[in-house]
Amino acid sequence: MIDRYSWWEYVLIYVGLALFLIFALAPFFEAFLVSLRPLDGLFSIPYRFFTDDMSFDAYISMWKSVPLLWRYMLNSFGVAVAVTLFGLMAIVPAAYAFARFEFKGRDALLGVFLAVNMVSGAVLIIPLYKVMQGLGLLNTYFAMIAPGTAFVIPTGIWLLRSYLMKIPRELEEAALVDGAGRVYTLVRVILPVAMPGIMVVAIATFIAAYAQQFLYALTFNSVNELNTLPVGLFQFFGRQNVVWNEMMAASLVGILPVMIVYVFLQKYIVAGLTAGAVKE
Amino acid sequence: MSAHKKIDWFPYMLLVPASLITLIIVAWPLAETIRLSFTDASMSPETQYVGFENYQKMFSRRFPEVIARTFYWMMLSVTFKIVVGIIGAVLLNAAVPGRTLARLLIMPPWIVPIAVGVFIWGWMYNGQFGMISGLGQRLGLLAGPFEFLAYRNSAFMSTIITDVWIGTPLVTIYLLAAMQGVPRDLYEAAWTDGASRMYRFRRITLPLIMPSIATMSLLSAIWTFNSFDIIWILTEGGPRNATTTMIIDTYKTAISRFRYGEGSARAVMIVIFLALFSGFYFLMIQKLSKRGDIK
Numbered sequence: 080m081i082d083r084y085s086w087w088e089y090v091l092i093y094v095g096l097a098l099f100l101i102f103a104l105a106p107f108f109e110a111f112l113v114s115l116r117p118l119d120g121l122f123s124i125p126y127r128f129f130t131d132d133m134s135f136d137a138y139i140s141m142w143k144s145v146p147l148l149w150r151y152m153l154n155s156f157g158v159a160v161a162v163t164l165f166g167l168m169a170i171v172p173a174a175y176a177f178a179r180f181e182f183k184g185r186d187a188l189l190g191v192f193l194a195v196n197m198v199s200g201a202v203l204i205i206p207l208y209k210v211m212q213g214l215g216l217l218n219t220y221f222a223m224i225a226p227g228t229a230f231v232i233p234t235g236i237w238l239l240r241s242y243l244m245k246i247p248r249e250l251e252e253a254a255l256v257d258g259a260g261r262v263y264t265l266v267r268v269i270l271p272v273a274m275p276g277i278m279v280v281a282i283a284t285f286i287a288a289y290a291q292q293f294l295y296a297l298t299f300n301s302v303n304e305l306n307t308l309p310v311g312l313f314q315f316f317g318r319q320n321v322v323w324n325e326m327m328a329a330s331l332v333g334i335l336p337v338m339i340v341y342v343f344l345q346k347y348i349v350a351g352l353t354a355g356a357v358k359e
Numbered sequence: 360m361s362a363h364k365k366i367d368w369f370p371y372m373l374l375v376p377a378s379l380i381t382l383i384i385v386a387w388p389l390a391e392t393i394r395l396s397f398t399d400a401s402m403s404p405e406t407q408y409v410g411f412e413n414y415q416k417m418f419s420r421r422f423p424e425v426i427a428r429t430f431y432w433m434m435l436s437v438t439f440k441i442v443v444g445i446i447g448a449v450l451l452n453a454a455v456p457g458r459t460l461a462r463l464l465i466m467p468p469w470i471v472p473i474a475v476g477v478f479i480w481g482w483m484y485n486g487q488f489g490m491i492s493g494l495g496q497r498l499g500l501l502a503g504p505f506e507f508l509a510y511r512n513s514a515f516m517s518t519i520i521t522d523v524w525i526g527t528p529l530v531t532i533y534l535l536a537a538m539q540g541v542p543r544d545l546y547e548a549a550w551t552d553g554a555s556r557m558y559r560f561r562r563i564t565l566p567l568i569m570p571s572i573a574t575m576s577l578l579s580a581i582w583t584f585n586s587f588d589i590i591w592i593l594t595e596g597g598p599r600n601a602t603t604t605m606i607i608d609t610y611k612t613a614i615s616r617f618r619y620g621e622g623s624a625r626a627v628m629i630v631i632f633l634a635l636f637s638g639f640y641f642l643m644i645q646k647l648s649k650r651g652d653i654k
Contacts, residue, residue, distance in 0.1 A: 082454035084453070084455070088556075089455065092450055092453050092455055093455070095446065095450045096450050096451070096457075096458075096461050099443075099446075099447050099450065099461075099465060100461060100464055100465065102524065103464065103465045103466075103467065103468050103524070103527075103528065104464065104467065105483075105490065106468075106476065106479040106480055106483055106524070107467065107479070109479065109482065109483055109489075109490045110479045110482070112490075113482065113488075121488050126490070126492075126493025126494060126496060126497050155472070165380075168376055169376040169377035169380060170377065172372075172373035172374070172376065172377070173373060173374050173376070173377040175373055176370040176371075176373035176374050179370075180367070180369070180370035180373075182367065182370045182371065183366075185370075188374065191381075192377065192381065194634070194637075195381060195385050196578070196581060197581055197630065197633040197634060197637060198385060198389060198585075198630055198633075199585035199587070199606075201585065201587040201606050201609070201610060202392070202585070202606065202609065202626045202629055202630065203384075203385065203388040203389060203392060203626070204610070204613070204614065205388075205391075205392065205395065205613050205614075205619050205622060205623060205626075206387070206388035206389075206391035206392055206395070207384065207388050209388075209391070210383060210384070210387065210388060225380070225383075225384060226384050228380055228384075229380045229381055229383075229384030229385055230384075230385075232377050232380065232381060236377065261369055286469070286470055289470075289472055290469070290470075290471070290472050290473045291472075291473065291588075292472055292474075293472070293473065293474040293588045293592075294587060294588065298614075307472075308472060308475065309472045309473075309474030309475055310474075312474075312475065312478065313474060313478070313592070323482070323488075326478070327479070327482070330475050330478060330479065333475065334470075334471040334472065334475055337470055337471065337472070338467065338470060338471070341466065341467075341470045342463070345462075345463055345466065
C-alpha cells in the first residue's frame with residue numbers, strides 16, 4: 080500500500096528515469112550511428128539519426144585498420160584481471176587486520192592508507208616514471224599493473240573492512256579454541272564467510288582498473304603490442320584523417336568484454352553495496 | 360598488565376603486502392616530488408636546489424586563477440553529480456516495473472574505460488557532425504553549427520558535463536544502496552500517521568542517508584579534483600587555458616614543458632589543497648554528528 084503511486088507520480092517517475100537513461104546512453108547510441116555511416120555520409124543537414132546508406136562495413140574493415148584491436152582488448156582485460164588479483168592479495172589481509180585487531184598505530188595507519196586516495200597517478204607521474212625505469216619495468220605489463228594496484232588498495236581496504244567488521248567474532252573464536260592457527264582461521268573460516276564482500280571489492284576493483292588504463296600505458300609504454308585499449312585507440316584516433324566510423328565501431332567492440340562481465344556480475348554490485356558496505 | 364607485554368606481530372604481517380606497494384608507488388614518489396619541488400630539475404642533467412623559487416614563480420604567474428578555476432570546476436561538477444545522483448537514486452528506489460532494467464542501464468558510463476567514453480563525447484561536441492549541435496539546430500536552439508569545445512565557456516561546461524556523465528552512476532548506486540538501508544518500518548510508521556511522500560523523504564530518507572551523501576561528496580570531490588583523462592582528451596586544457604585545472608597545469612608544466620621542478624611544486628600544492636580540504640571536511644562531519652544531525 081505504501082508503494083502505491085498515483086498516476087501523476089508514475090508519469091513523473093518514468094519521465095525522470097527516461098531522461099536519466101537518455102543522458103547515460105545517448106553517447107553510445109551516437110557512437111553506434113556513426114559506426115554505421117559511410118565516411119562521406121557523416122555530414123547531413125538537417126541532422127538525422129538514420130540515413131539510407133548505413134551498413135556494418137566498418138565492423139569488418141576496422142580489423143584491417145586496427146590490426147592489433149584483439150591485442151588491445153586482451154591486454155586491457157589481462158591488466159585489469161592482474162590488478163584485481165594483486166590488489167586483493169594486498170586488500171584482504173590488510174582489511175582483516177584493520178577490522179579485527181587492536182594494535183599500536185592502527186588508526187594512524189588506516190588514515191595513511193585512506194590518504195592515498197588523495198593523490199593520483201597524474202600528480203606523481205615524474206617520480207613514478209623514475210621508479211618504473213629503476214625497476215626495469217618500462218614497456219612491460221607491470222608498468223601498467225603496479226601503479227594501478229597501488230591506487231585501488233585504499234578504497235578496497237575501506238569497503239572490505241566495514242564488511243568484515245559485521246562478521247561475528249564468535250566464528251573465529253570458535254576456530255581458535257579448536258586449535259586452528261590464525262592464518263588457517265583467516266583462510267578457511269573468514270574468507271568463505273566474507274566471499275560476498277570480497278566479490279563486491281573484486282568487481283569494483285576490476286572496473287576501476289579497467290577504467291583507468293590511459294595515463295600509465297600512455298606514459299610508461301611505447302610498445303604498440305602491449306598497449307591497452309584506450310591508448311591503442313587513442314593513437315589510432317590521433318592520426319591524420321581519422322576514420323570515424325571504424326573508430327566508433329572499434330570503441331564499441333572494444334568495450335564489449337567489460338560490458339559482458341558487468342551484465343553477469345551486476346547483481347553483486349547493487350546487492351553487495353546494499354548488504355555490506357554502506358549500511359551502518 | 361605487565362609492562363613488557365609482548366607485541367603481537369600478526370596484524371603487522373597482514374599489512375606487509377599493502378604497505379610495500381604503497382611505499383614504492385605512492386610514498387617514495389610523493390617524497391621525491393616534494394624534494395624535486397625545491398630544485399630546478401629539467402631535461403638537463405645538472406640540478407640545483409633553488410629553495411622556494413618554484414613556489415614564488417608559480418604564484419606570480421596567474422596561478423591563483425588556475426586554483427580558482429579548479430575549485431569552480433570541481434564544485435560545479437560535484438554538485439551536479441550529487442544532485443542528479445540523489446534524484447536518480449530516488450527514482451530507481453521507486454517500486455515500479457522496469458526499475459531493475461533501469462538500474463542496469465544507467466551504469467555503462469562508469470563501466471567503460473574513461474578514455475573511450477571521452478572519445479565518444481569528443482565526437483558529440485563536434486559542431487559539424489555531432490549529435491548535440493545537430494539536434495540543437497533542428498530544434499531551432501542553435502542558428503548554425505556550434506563547436507562546443509572551441510569557446511571558453513562552452514568548453515568549460517562541456518568538460519563538466521562529461522565528468523558528470525562518468526561520475527554520476529557510482530554516486531547514484533551508492534546512494535541507492537544507502538536508501539535501501541533505511542529501515543522500512545520508519546516509513547510505515549510515518550505513512551500510518553499520514554505523512555506525505557515528500558515529507559517522508561525530507562524527514563526520514565534525507566537525514567538517514569546524510570552520512571552517505573557526505574562521504575560520497577568528499578570522495579567525489581577528491582576524484583574530480585584529480586580528474587585528468589577527461590579534460591586532457593577533450594581540450595588539453597584549452598581553449599586559451601579555459602579548462603586548465605591544477606592537475607592539467609601540473610602535467611603541462613612537467614611533461615609537456617619538461618620543467619620537472621616547477622611541475623613538482625604544482626603537484627605539492629595539489630596534495631596540500633586536498634589534505635586541507637579533507638581535514639576541513641572531516642571536522643565538519645564530526646561537528647555535525649555531535650550536534651546529532653548525522654547519526
